[in-house]
Amino acid sequence: MSKLRDPKVILSAEEMPTQWYNIMADMPNLPAPGINPGTLEPLGPEALQAIFPMELIKQEVTQERFVEIPDEVQELYRLWRPAPLMRAYRLEKALDTPAKIFYKYEGTNPTGSHKLNTSIPQAYYNKQAGIKRLATETGAGQWGSALSLACSFFGLECMVYMVKVSYHQKPYRRSFMELFGAQVAASPSNLTEAGRRALEEDPDSLGSLGLAISEAVEDAASRDDTNYALGSVLNHVILHQTVIGLESKKQLEKVDEYPDVVIGCCGGGSNFSGISFPFLADKFGGRKIRAVAVEPAACPTLTKGVFAYDFGDTAKLTPILKMYTLGHDFMPPGIHAGGLRYHGASPLVSQLYHDGTIETVAYTQNEVFEAAVTFARTEGIVPAPESAHAVKGAFAEALAAKEAGEERTILFSLSGHGYFDFASYDAYLGGKLEDIAYSSASVQESLKKLPSIK
Amino acid sequence: MSKLRDPKVILSAEEMPTQWYNIMADMPNLPAPGINPGTLEPLGPEALQAIFPMELIKQEVTQERFVEIPDEVQELYRLWRPAPLMRAYRLEKALDTPAKIFYKYEGTNPTGSHKLNTSIPQAYYNKQAGIKRLATETGAGQWGSALSLACSFFGLECMVYMVKVSYHQKPYRRSFMELFGAQVAASPSNLTEAGRRALEEDPDSLGSLGLAISEAVEDAASRDDTNYALGSVLNHVILHQTVIGLESKKQLEKVDEYPDVVIGCCGGGSNFSGISFPFLADKFGGRKIRAVAVEPAACPTLTKGVFAYDFGDTAKLTPILKMYTLGHDFMPPGIHAGGLRYHGASPLVSQLYHDGTIETVAYTQNEVFEAAVTFARTEGIVPAPESAHAVKGAFAEALAAKEAGEERTILFSLSGHGYFDFASYDAYLGGKLEDIAYSSASVQESLKKLPSIK
Known part of the structure; x- marks a missing residue:
């Protein structure tokens, strides 16, 4: 039998997760309750019905x-799951880093992302x-x-x-x-x-x-x-996405690895939560592990926002949630990572950041696309502009490991492919991509309109 | 352990093919030698150097x-191989067929096709x-x-x-x-x-x-x-593509299945050869199995062409090959399956068709896209227009099995995804797709220009 290097970690059908992980069972402080936008009273289940x-x-x-994953859902997951967990051997070599880089690739399903x-x-x-x-x-x-x-x-x-x-x-x-x-x-x-x-x-x-x-x-x-139906932010959405991290944990176990740091890009927060929450379960149990949410510098909700009650939409129809926000009126610059242009963040992610459980970092477009191109040329996959933020985050960790001379294990979520985003790559390769920063003044203006909740 | 239905057949790294299969070792009649376009003499290796x-x-x-697959190539294959072999449970149900349908999906790699x-x-x-x-x-x-x-x-x-x-x-x-x-x-x-x-x-x-x-x-x-570098037609290209069929055979063995019929779309012939040749090895050994090459009705090289020496290109620079051809001057109508618009076919495929080893069938655009949409809605994957021809071929076999009341096993190659082909799906869904047939008169005209080789 050949002993060739294989970058993939395979799970059998029997090893697939049959339950989602709910971080609310373990986190020290639960998110504050949602508020009914009509009554300004705590949101009861009847309002959601x-x-x-x-x-x-x-x-x-x-x-x-x-929470049990229904059989019918498990069967449909199996059309493309388990999603590949890959050791980025070629990228490690290109970055000349002692770090081991793993990525969980959610782009193999028909819609091309974790959604x-x-x-x-x-x-x-x-x-x-x-x-x-x-x-x-x-x-x-x-x-x-x-x-x-x-x-x-x-x-x-x-x-x-x-x-x-x-x-x-x-x-x-x-x-x-x-x-x-x-x-x-x-x-x-x-x-x-x-x-x-x-x-x-x-x-x-x-x-x-x-x-x-x-x-x-x-x-x-x-x-x-x-x-x-909503694609991010809410607790049940994040619950479903934990299948990403649960699979990743089992896959890493099979090669006797455990990450020092888990990285995901963060817009509403469902992808970052999906890859990191099952590992945070261990952190609450005392294990040493870092989780880093990567944001665009043009819309740095966690990094630069405030932790407050706010609306999820401009028309103020959605429940009022306690979260990091740049203000529901804030209009982020038109960057190419459209999926990360959201003024708020999941209450779960927000609470964890507020409690110091997770870290955040923000990058501008050109450095993100530069990392994405290196990733594409070494690993062969073209990242979605959103996912490219996690790639950049992983680069930073890999280079930090190199400077420290430490063999760290890095796991990041490559949440989707960029097949539909070549206009953005064209703009980057043609030198036409602007590093638009968010406007602090417009955030200040927007934050004046936060609802006043006791 | 749950006994959920799993459509995927997984291979471990140790089960991956380490050699390509060369059908020239087994086929009864080898293709005629290539001819040097300059001298009109048999082509020696020196001309190719x-x-x-x-x-x-x-x-x-x-x-x-x-032929041994070099270690470096095997390692790169493993970035995405083994390609998924899927049991199309949902499609079988939609077609209400007693047939078991398997498809080998070559679209998970970064370039989206078997190439x-x-x-x-x-x-x-x-x-x-x-x-x-x-x-x-x-x-x-x-x-x-x-x-x-x-x-x-x-x-x-x-x-x-x-x-x-x-x-x-x-x-x-x-x-x-x-x-x-x-x-x-x-x-x-x-x-x-x-x-x-x-x-x-x-x-x-x-x-x-x-x-x-x-x-x-x-x-x-x-x-x-x-x-x-050439992407189809030649023997060495086809050799490399046999990894598709070799993996499929091993995957089917793992679920105790063997196909009654193997189906691939056929332009130059590398995809069809890739999925079918490793099974034809068994056919030469006496096993009963059919192989069907599916062509577009607009460019039915095998179905309607002649078996003769012809040039591979309009400028007559390439070696003259004995193959099925519609004439090197034939200009196929502008159908959406651009990869199948080739006037010739691989000499290996041509010889096998001439010898009666394989079958062919040709379909028009609308019936092909109709099958592709049903496939997408049941299996979730959007086929490339080329690959959709194989989907249509599989539908026909599945419905024939239903009429015959027989449980047949069908294997087809889904050679690539259609993420870059939504203009074509738009045209189909908007009722704007024409069923352009090839022009028999223009083929007759083109065939007059075949080179005269003894």
Whole structure:
């Protein structure tokens, strides 16, 4: 038998996780309760029932350490899971680092990112609850694609409000959703009150994620057969994504490794949580491990924001959550990592950062793309611009290990591929990418509009 | 342990093939020798040495049954191999067929198709031979992408002549190659004699694959540091692709299955050969198995062509090969499966078809895309338009099994994904796809220009 170097760590079907991990069972301080935007009182489950099925509401609040993954969901996960865990031998050599670099690659599934890990169970629980149709928003299109495919698997209708500027700039993401039977509307649309109001104010509005959320929530709340689905931020979404870290742990065990540091890019927080939370379980048990959330310098929610109650959307329709925020009115510069352009962060991630459990770092576009190109040329995979932030984070750790002369083990999440993002790589390679920083003044302005909650 | 259905068949590193399979050791009639286009005499190895390294020339003619895969190539294969072998449970249910359908998915690698299986060994052997630079042509961009990545792995320069119409229509394929450090020129270009001549005749020429081949061959022949690389047709290319079928055989063995029929789409023939030749080895040994090559009705080389000596390119620079051909001047209609628009077919595939060892079938665009959409909605993967032909072939076999009331086992090669082909799906879903048939009259005209070889 040959003893060739193999970068992949394989799991058998029997070794696949059968439960998701719920960090609320272990974290020292739970997130503050959500607030009803209408009453400004703590949010009860009944307020959520208009747009979510009961099983997902239960998952939103449960403090059980493990939640069973339904058989039907496990079977669909197995269309592409376990996701590859790779030892980046060629990258290590290129960086001339004593560090061992592992990456968990979530881009092999049909939608090209980690989002399918939660869209499948969300569609499943809605189907079980008798729902016929799901409504959602999408910006760059990753989440809309993932929900479209999941709805197609379960025979649900899918209504996607796609931010108008993306609708026109990324026609193939729209095609992807339509291929899977979804109805895609450019937001603001004529289909909702919120959309019509926006069009009245500005017929040429390019839309925003906040507005698209408002349209999708209104759609779901106004129809009995329809629920709403969200692709990040909420506890149940993050619960589903822990399959990433749970698999990674088992894969690393098989090669007798344990990471010194776990790295993920962080927008709403579901990818970072997915890769890191199962390891934080060990940290709460006393094991030494670091977790680093990597943000864009243009939208440094954790790194530069405040920890406060805020709305999740510009139209103030969503529950008010205690989180790090740059203010719900903050408009981040138009960087290429669209999935990281969110003013807030998951309450779970926010609480952990507030408690000092996790670290954050922020990078500008050019240094992120520079790392992505080196990664592509050595490992062969073109990272999504979002995922490229984690690549850059891993580079920094690998070079720190080299300076310290230490053999550290680094694990990062390569949350998606960049096949749909060549316009961004073109801009980078052509020297046309700007290192736009966030505007501190506009954050200060935006933070004045935080809701006042006791 | 749960007994959930798992569609994937996993191979361990130790079970990976370490040799390629060479069908020339087993086939009853070898292909006729190639002819030198200059002298019209049989082609000697010396004529090939101007553009190929000796190891590849040896592989072109060897009759050894197995050829060792170099360790460096095996290690790079392992970045994504073994490619998934999937049981299409959800598709079987949708087709309501008693057939078991398996597909081998070659789209998980960074370039998204099976082409990387041969670009890596080609770059390796050229590097070993001291070559610094490879030149090639590309149409839709799959092959150029695969060679660019392989050159990047081995530190070779890569020069790609990309058919001008694709260069402008598929800018992201160009970006992909540039990201991996390749130089990409729109063909016809000013860089070669053949290109300049074409531009003189028609400054607005959109180019053709035949012309791009002429440019790449001229580039390679005129520089000592440069060789040429071809992505299909030749024996050594097909040898490398047998890794697809060799893995599939081992994977099927693990679930105690053996196919009644093996299906691949067929342009130049490397994908069809890759999946089917290792099974044909058994057929030569007396085992009952069918192999079906699926062609587009717009370019039905095997189905409707003649078995004769012909040039591989329009400029008549390449060796003259005995193969099924529609004539080197035949211009197929502009269908969306660009990779299947080739007037000829591999001499190995041609000989096997001539001998009755394999079968062929041809389908039109709309029926192919209809099958692709059903496949996408059930299995979740969007097939490349080329690969969709194999999907349609598998549908036909599955429905035949249903009519016969027989439980047949079907294996097909899903040679690549369609992430770069949403314009085609858009056209199909919008009802804008034409079922263009090939023109029998233009084939007759083109066949008049076959070279006359004794």
